[in-house]
Amino acid sequence: MSISATTVQGGLTNLSDEIIDELRGRVSCPVLAPEDAGFGEVREVFNAMHPGDPALVVSCSGTADVLDAVGFAREHGLALSVRGGGHSIAGLSASDSCMLIDLAPMHAVHVDPAAKLARVQGGAVWADVDRETQAFGLAAPGGVVSDTGVAGLTLGGGYGWLRRKYGLSCDHLVAAEVIGADGQVTVASEAENTDLLWALRGGGGNFGVVTWFTFALEEVGPTVAFTGVFYPVEEAAQVLRGWRNYVAVAPDEVTATFLTVTMPPDPTLPPVLHNRACALVGGVYSGDAAAGMDILRPLRELGTPLMDMSAPTPYVEVQSGFDAFFPRNTLQAYWKSRYLSSLSDEAIEFVAARAKSRPSPVTLVNVFSMGGAIAAVPPDATAFAQRSSPFLLSIDGNWTDARDNDANIAWVRETFRESAAYGDDGVYLNFTGRSDEPPSVAVDSAFGANLARLAEIKAKYDPTNMFRSNNNITPAGG
Numbered sequence: 001m002s003i004s005a006t007t008v009q010g011g012l013t014n015l016s017d018e019i020i021d022e023l024r025g026r027v028s029c030p031v032l033a034p035e036d037a038g039f040g041e042v043r044e045v046f047n048a049m050h051p052g053d054p055a056l057v058v059s060c061s062g063t064a065d066v067l068d069a070v071g072f073a074r075e076h077g078l079a080l081s082v083r084g085g086g087h088s089i090a091g092l093s094a095s096d097s098c099m100l101i102d103l104a105p106m107h108a109v110h111v112d113p114a115a116k117l118a119r120v121q122g123g124a125v126w127a128d129v130d131r132e133t134q135a136f137g138l139a140a141p142g143g144v145v146s147d148t149g150v151a152g153l154t155l156g157g158g159y160g161w162l163r164r165k166y167g168l169s170c171d172h173l174v175a176a177e178v179i180g181a182d183g184q185v186t187v188a189s190e191a192e193n194t195d196l197l198w199a200l201r202g203g204g205g206n207f208g209v210v211t212w213f214t215f216a217l218e219e220v221g222p223t224v225a226f227t228g229v230f231y232p233v234e235e236a237a238q239v240l241r242g243w244r245n246y247v248a249v250a251p252d253e254v255t256a257t258f259l260t261v262t263m264p265p266d267p268t269l270p271p272v273l274h275n276r277a278c279a280l281v282g283g284v285y286s287g288d289a290a291a292g293m294d295i296l297r298p299l300r301e302l303g304t305p306l307m308d309m310s311a312p313t314p315y316v317e318v319q320s321g322f323d324a325f326f327p328r329n330t331l332q333a334y335w336k337s338r339y340l341s342s343l344s345d346e347a348i349e350f351v352a353a354r355a356k357s358r359p360s361p362v363t364l365v366n367v368f369s370m371g372g373a374i375a376a377v378p379p380d381a382t383a384f385a386q387r388s389s390p391f392l393l394s395i396d397g398n399w400t401d402a403r404d405n406d407a408n409i410a411w412v413r414e415t416f417r418e419s420a421a422y423g424d425d426g427v428y429l430n431f432t433g434r435s436d437e438p439p440s441v442a443v444d445s446a447f448g449a450n451l452a453r454l455a456e457i458k459a460k461y462d463p464t465n466m467f468r469s470n471n472n473i474t475p476a477g478g
């Protein structure tokens with residue numbers, strides 16, 4: 001028997017049993033073909049629209065397995081996908097007929113509390129990091145959903161509840177161990193291969209498989225001031241205006257998000273929220289929790305609260321507080337995002353109107369406050385170029401029935417297109433579904449003036465573009 005697999009050039013090749021057995025002999029982890037027991041249990045991806053159908057899965061248990069897997073793919077010219085947490089909206093870690101490097105078993109986190117550093121393996125999710133770092137009252141800025149992968153989120157930037165005080169996840173990346181296209185281990189840090197570290201801070205999965213990340217940690221919690229208030233969606237415009245006026249003067253310790261969603265008839269929720277479209281305001285204060293509750297108070301007085309969950313809250317609970325909106329392998333998802341240089345009254349009316357016309361109850365329309373530590377880093381200091389916008393609009397199309405794909409995708413695209421009238425400062429690649437435009441349009445817009453340097457670094461570390469199932473940067477001269 002043999003397996004048909006896609007080559008890096010886009011053709012097909014047959015992998016015989018002997019060839020696959022040779023790989024099995026090299027690595028110390030499971031190598032699974034579609035007929036093998038356990039193939040279906042490889043960590044599922046978030047987006048049920050892009051489940052992926054790999055030819056071969058190597059569920060790596062450590063750096064040596066990744067080295068052998070990359071070496072094997074190189075020798076046989078195989079197309080690779082690399083999966084960290086599996087949360088790519090565009091299904092970048094779920095290509096068909098590829099060889100999948102599955103990093104799920106590699107989720108160790110080692111904290112050095114004296115040095116305020118954490119070493120994190122390439123398949124960890126944020127829950128792994130928060131659990132270990134919070135044992136020491138420390139945190140690396142992560143995302144807001146606890147089973148999102150550290151790898152994809154950090155390599156693409158990384159916004160969470162600490163973003164205005166401490167910046168992006170990639171800003172806290174101080175070193176990485178990378179298995180590159182040359183099949184070697186390369187360490188990037190502020191002392192060696194500094195060009196690679198620069199590129200990994202926002203340049204995506206273009207430069208190889210990151211097997212270990214080292215993050216600088218901040219003192220956080222263990223209890224933080226948290227605000228979570230549900231207002232009726234009918235008050236969305238009024239709430240968003242008040243939210244905008246508040247965040248314009250709030251200190252950098254405050255990170256706030258506005259989102260609209262329809263709540264399920266969950267018996268653990270008060271009946272007033274059942275099947276209710278809501279404008280939800282969330283906020284975290286990074287600092288003294290008691291003082292933070294006072295500073296966040298105006299976010300609780302923007303309209304007529306249906307439910308107010310605001311309280312000093314363990315940081316790890318805040319970090320998983322939004323998980324229920326995003327069950328893995330359940331939702332069809334198509335997202336788009338746009339940075340906004342201002343949030344005019346007209347833009348607010350637009351957001352409120354789109355919030356009311358959502359075709360699916362679990363679609364979210366979000367506005368994130370930016371600025372603070374994000375904007376304090378010069379745009380060319382890291383690969384992540386877009387730092388100046390005060391707001392990010394994110395249109396998270398989520399629904400459950402694949403028969404509704406066309407209508408939901410069309411609504412997200414229409415909302416995205418029309419939002420250009422209110423400012424257009426580029427897109428956030430981590431919130432981007434498969435595009436109706438060539439992928440390079442989003443990539444060029446996101447990297448802007450940093451693209452040329454990224455292309456040079458890509459040419460140095462991956463001249464044949466072996467790592468291409470990502471927001472792909474064409475190697476310079478390629």
Ligand SMILES: Cc1cc2nc3c(=O)[nH]c(=O)nc-3n(C[C@H](O)[C@H](O)[C@H](O)COP(=O)(O)OP(=O)(O)OC[C@H]3O[C@@H](n4cnc5c(N)ncnc54)[C@H](O)[C@@H]3O)c2cc1C
Nearest residue numbers: 084085086087088093122143144149151152153159205210
């Ligand atoms: C429910 C949900 C919530 C989210 N919340 C946030 C949020 O709060 N903040 C935010 O900024 N973003 C958020 N995102 C977006 C998120 O940052 C991206 O989807 C990101 O790509 C997820 O990383 P992952 O490792 O889970 O993805 P994967 O699907 O595993 O990988 C995505 C990309 O990263 C590459 N990659 C993965 N692992 C490695 C590795 N070890 N080495 C090299 N390349 C690798 C893959 O090849 C692929 O190109 C969210 C997404 C979802 C679905």
